[in-house]
Amino acid sequence: MTGMEILRLVLDAASIGMMATGMVFVLAGALGVLRLPDFFTRMHAAGVTDTLGAELIIFGLILQSGFTLLSAKLLLVGFILFLTSPTATHAVANAAHRAGQKPLLSRHHPAHPRDRVEQGGE
Amino acid sequence: MMDGFDWTQLLDFALMAMLLAVGIAIVRLRNLFAAVMLMGVYSLLSAAWFVTLDAVDVAFTEAAVGAGISTVLMLGAMLLTAREAEPVKAGRHWAALVVVLATGAALFYAIGDMPAYGDPNSPANAYVGLDYLIRTPQEIAVPNVVTAVLASYRGFDTLGETVVIFAAGLGVMLLLGLGGRKPRRDTEEEDEA
Amino acid sequence: MFWVNLAAALCMSVAMALMLARLFAGPSLYDRVLAANSFGTKTVLLLLIFSLLTGRPDGVDIALLYALINFIATIAILKFFRYRSLEIALAQMSLRRAIGGEDDE
Numbered sequence: 001m002t003g004m005e006i007l008r009l010v011l012d013a014a015s016i017g018m019m020a021t022g023m024v025f026v027l028a029g030a031l032g033v034l035r036l037p038d039f040f041t042r043m044h045a046a047g048v049t050d051t052l053g054a055e056l057i058i059f060g061l062i063l064q065s066g067f068t069l070l071s072a073k074l075l076l077v078g079f080i081l082f083l084t085s086p087t088a089t090h091a092v093a094n095a096a097h098r099a100g101q102k103p104l105l106s107r108h109h110p111a112h113p114r115d116r117v118e119q120g121g122e
Numbered sequence: 123m124m125d126g127f128d129w130t131q132l133l134d135f136a137l138m139a140m141l142l143a144v145g146i147a148i149v150r151l152r153n154l155f156a157a158v159m160l161m162g163v164y165s166l167l168s169a170a171w172f173v174t175l176d177a178v179d180v181a182f183t184e185a186a187v188g189a190g191i192s193t194v195l196m197l198g199a200m201l202l203t204a205r206e207a208e209p210v211k212a213g214r215h216w217a218a219l220v221v222v223l224a225t226g227a228a229l230f231y232a233i234g235d236m237p238a239y240g241d242p243n244s245p246a247n248a249y250v251g252l253d254y255l256i257r258t259p260q261e262i263a264v265p266n267v268v269t270a271v272l273a274s275y276r277g278f279d280t281l282g283e284t285v286v287i288f289a290a291g292l293g294v295m296l297l298l299g300l301g302g303r304k305p306r307r308d309t310e311e312e313d314e315a
Numbered sequence: 316m317f318w319v320n321l322a323a324a325l326c327m328s329v330a331m332a333l334m335l336a337r338l339f340a341g342p343s344l345y346d347r348v349l350a351a352n353s354f355g356t357k358t359v360l361l362l363l364i365f366s367l368l369t370g371r372p373d374g375v376d377i378a379l380l381y382a383l384i385n386f387i388a389t390i391a392i393l394k395f396f397r398y399r400s401l402e403i404a405l406a407q408m409s410l411r412r413a414i415g416g417e418d419d420e
Contacts, residue, residue, distance in 0.1 A: 012316065015316075015319075016319050019319055019320075019323050022323075023322070023323055023326045023327075026326065026327070026357065026360070027326055027329065027330055029330075029353075030330035030331075030333035030334055030353075030357075033337050033349070033353065034333050034334075034336055034337050039343060039346055039349075042337070042349060046349055046350075046352075050353055050357075054359075054360055057323065057363075058363065061363060061367055064320075064367060065367060069372075070366075070367075070372050073375045073376070073379065074363065076379060077359065077363065077375065077378055080379070080382045080383060081356065081359070081382055084382065084383075084385075084386035085356060085386075087386070088352050088385075088386055088389045091390055091393055092345060092349050092352065092389070092393065095345065095348075095393040095396065096345040098397070099397075101343060101345060129321055130324075130365075130368060130369065132321075132325060133321075133324050133325070133328065136325070136328035139332075140328075140331065140332060140335060143332075143335060147338075147339050151339070155344050155347065156338070156339075156341075159347050159348070159392075160338060162351065162388070163335070163351060166354070166355060166381070167358075169358075169377065169381070170361060170362060170365075173365060173373075173374045173377060174365060178373040178374065178376075178377065181374075181377050182376070182377055182380065185377055185380055185381045185384065186380060186384060189384065189388070190384035190385075190387065190388050193388055193392075194388055194391045194392065194395075197392060197395050198395065201395060
């Protein structure tokens with residue numbers, strides 16, 4: 001039936017789109033964790049993109065596998081990741097802050113000449 | 123698929139390459155905390171690799187025990203000792219290398235005698251294995267034959283394993299000082315329920 | 316669909332390798348805890364994609380198990396490094412619970 005075929009096509013296209021977007025987020029996050037200069041900036045990269053990319057990929061997999069027990073289990077994994085990933089991110093950032101890890105506030109030393117405070121004379 | 127090449131093998135190669143990299147890093151790093159985390163990562167990669175090899179039950183155990191509990195317990199033990207490993211003398215390095223190469227060569231030589239992967243006529247699959255495969259749907263009727271073997275046909279074996287793991291867990295708890303000692307700080311001692 | 320799943324699995328492997336690089340190199344221990352937690356999440360995703368790639372639905376159970384264990388292990392490691400010993404951590408937690416039911420701050 002063309003109705004079912006169109007539905008299958010739409011679901012496949014949606015699934016491919018979601019998985020592609022999820023993969024882009026995950027790769028961007030991983031690259032960010034490797035390349036960013038400071039712990040708290042890496043926290044941003046890992047925490048945000050892990051949850052979002054994971055949920056997009058899991059949703060893409062759910063669209064692939066239809067209405068079965070497998071989708072229910074995938075939904076459960078997605079729900080667990082949705083709850084625990086941001087909590088773990090917060091826990092690590094909180095622990096690092098309590099332990100005295102300071103954020104890197106200025107990457108360029110000295111500051112731009114325009115922003116440099118005058119020492120007492122022009 | 124193009125010309126019969128099994129593309130999922132690329133995933134196997136990637137996992138094995140990561141296992142190799144992590145193994146080398148565990149040996150070379152001197153910071154003990156990093157080594158403990160990397161051992162947890164090694165167990166996790168092994169669990170993922172077992173899934174690609176279709177050994178799902180082993181992967182379960184490896185993920186739960188190796189990647190979870192083992193890491194936490196080793197961290198607890200590490201906190202009782204120093205944070206950095208002492209450097210090992212060069213003589214020990216060469217002796218260890220010789221032992222590893224000799225054992226590896228012996229294992230590779232023994233692989234030549236093993237039956238092919240999944241061979242139905244191998245001794246593991248032909249006698250008792252075939253018997254279990256025939257009898258499980260009739261007598262026990264669970265879809266997973268490994269579960270039937272572990273829980274029913276070789277149940278005493280599983281009982282022995284559970285006793286061993288329980289004893290090991292008790293031993294670790296006693297060694298690390300868990301379970302029932304009062305906190306050491308005198309100013310905060312209250313009577314607990 | 317097979318090629319999309321395979322591409323996703325290979326992208327996951329690349330992301331895992333990048334996380335490993337941060338685990339090797341991280342100057343502080345919180346970098347390493349972050350990288351290990353993220354590595355665990357990516358392994359969960361890899362197991363899910365692999366289950367759908369090969370048509371064996373057993374990998375989803377392992378992914379479920381490890382998603383929970385990853386979280387618990389990360390929190391346990393952070394509690395260790397806060398209290399500096401396993402015994403004090405457990406004793407502090409039970410003490411605070413016995414006193415007021417307040418969680419630790």
